[in-house]
Amino acid sequence: MARIKTDNNLTRKEVIVTKAATLFREKGFKAASMRDLAEAVGVEAASLYNHIKSKTELLHELCFSVANRFLHKIDEVELEKTGSVEKIEKLLRFHINEMIHHYEEVYVSDREWKHLSDPYLSNFQNQRRIYRKRFAAIIETGIKNKEVKSIDAPTAVLIMLHAISGIESWHRSVQKISAEELEENMISILVGGLVNR
Amino acid sequence: MARIKTDNNLTRKEVIVTKAATLFREKGFKAASMRDLAEAVGVEAASLYNHIKSKTELLHELCFSVANRFLHKIDEVELEKTGSVEKIEKLLRFHINEMIHHYEEVYVSDREWKHLSDPYLSNFQNQRRIYRKRFAAIIETGIKNKEVKSIDAPTAVLIMLHAISGIESWHRSVQKISAEELEENMISILVGGLVNR
Structure with missing residues (x-):
């Protein structure tokens, strides 16, 4: 899959956090998976971990x-x-x-x-x-x-x-x-x- | 376990519906189980089915x-x-x-x-x-x-x-x-x- 796209001068991490917000709102934090997030961002789940430690870390940031x-x-x-x-x-x-x-x-x-x-x-x-x-x-x-x-x-x-x-x-x-x-x-x-x- | 207690002139079904409301609020409908409900009512899960067909029926009634x-x-x-x-x-x-x-x-x-x-x-x-x-x-x-x-x-x-x-x-x-x-x-x-x- 492609690298994480960064429009509007967002850092890769900011792109992930933004997508996570949408995903957590739609599915709820508990039900949302890192696999869902990777799909939304357009990368493999493994490459998310280059930028963030865990799903919980994303919730903390938000x-x-x-x-x-x-x-x-x-x-x-x-x-x-x-x-x-x-x-x-x-x-x-x-x-x-x-x-x-x-x-x-x-x-x-x-x-x-x-x-x-x-x-x-x-x-x-x-x-x-x-x-x-x-x-x-x-x-x-x-x-x-x-x-x-x-x-x-x-x-x-x-x-x-x-x-x-x-x-x-x-x-x-x-x-x-x-x-x-x-x-x-x-x-x-x-x-x-x-x-x- | 005991029979379903009916205080305040409630029918057995009304007791079940009332307990279900509390349970669904606390746990959410999805997460709440018939086993939880039976415990809240104080009977075996099987005896609930003498009064109601399913968890969804309770949500409909509410x-x-x-x-x-x-x-x-x-x-x-x-x-x-x-x-x-x-x-x-x-x-x-x-x-x-x-x-x-x-x-x-x-x-x-x-x-x-x-x-x-x-x-x-x-x-x-x-x-x-x-x-x-x-x-x-x-x-x-x-x-x-x-x-x-x-x-x-x-x-x-x-x-x-x-x-x-x-x-x-x-x-x-x-x-x-x-x-x-x-x-x-x-x-x-x-x-x-x-x-x-």
């Missing part, structure tokens, strides 16, 4: 690169000198865009992280928990300064994140509105549901 | 009884002589209460229906599609009569239903608000995000 992007974003948003609603909207737009434009990786990191192995598993779970707490803290501040209506902040986070995970259905639907319209509709409903009037 | 409840509700809500926002709120409260009080069955019917076999599979998929269309039509009416803000109705349905499926996290969380508070918070955010002001 989950932690998604986690890094979210951490980086919330670090940035927390430091901004803007109101709480603006911060919430910025985070929501980031989540929505990740689900639209990095669907495969975000889906896998969101659904398949249970198959991580320790120490990565507990580390990842902790990061998720802390991320949600920091998001809830931004909402709490908004409630204190009367920008946000009086609600239970962790419940608001739960609603937002699950609502956004619904973009999965958007990806699967045949007749769909544009990504921009989807984003504006989600922001209108979700931010609209939080603000204090 | 999915279609949930579907019936939702159809019955939307039939009722459509006929009411109330405003659109009131109808939307009523449906949302119904969804929320189903996810809180019939969690296992609703979760299984929502996640595991892919394992139904035809003709049940296509029938069930159709029912889901039609239910969402009818829900979207109520929102459309609300947009036309200016009760609801101008949004894409199918996207609104998608957001609502996915947000409510987040009650899954509520079930799993250790420190949680009461079911009543959860319902009021969800309604405040979701209905608040739709109404035209």
Whole structure:
């Protein structure tokens, strides 16, 4: 079989990780095999091992690169000198865009992280928990300064994140509105549901 | 082993279906075995077959009884002589209460229906599609009569239903608000995000 094709200046490893994301989303991490992955990449299974150690290593890479992007974003948003609603909207737009434009990786990191192995598993779970707490803290501040209506902040986070995970259905639907319209509709409903009037 | 215990006036079959819901949620339909189910019910696997034909029959029963409840509700809500926002709120409260009080069955019917076999599979998929269309039509009416803000109705349905499926996290969380508070918070955010002001 051919060597691993690298379009768009991706390294060979990046090509493998990208194909793995698609495969893990479609089949689930457990059911996906290295043989399936080799087929998707277009090489023999043996040559994958020149670039990666194991299927689990691929899941680690996927989950932690998604986690890094979210951490980086919330670090940035927390430091901004803007109101709480603006911060919430910025985070929501980031989540929505990740689900639209990095669907495969975000889906896998969101659904398949249970198959991580320790120490990565507990580390990842902790990061998720802390991320949600920091998001809830931004909402709490908004409630204190009367920008946000009086609600239970962790419940608001739960609603937002699950609502956004619904973009999965958007990806699967045949007749769909544009990504921009989807984003504006989600922001209108979700931010609209939080603000204090 | 003992005979199948029937508390709360449940028939033996109902006991089996209830246990199956819990088992299918925990293990997934595919991974759950009739042996697991027999253990959960407290009988020999062979005696299950006095009450049910197969594992798939149990999935059919679960999915279609949930579907019936939702159809019955939307039939009722459509006929009411109330405003659109009131109808939307009523449906949302119904969804929320189903996810809180019939969690296992609703979760299984929502996640595991892919394992139904035809003709049940296509029938069930159709029912889901039609239910969402009818829900979207109520929102459309609300947009036309200016009760609801101008949004894409199918996207609104998608957001609502996915947000409510987040009650899954509520079930799993250790420190949680009461079911009543959860319902009021969800309604405040979701209905608040739709109404035209």
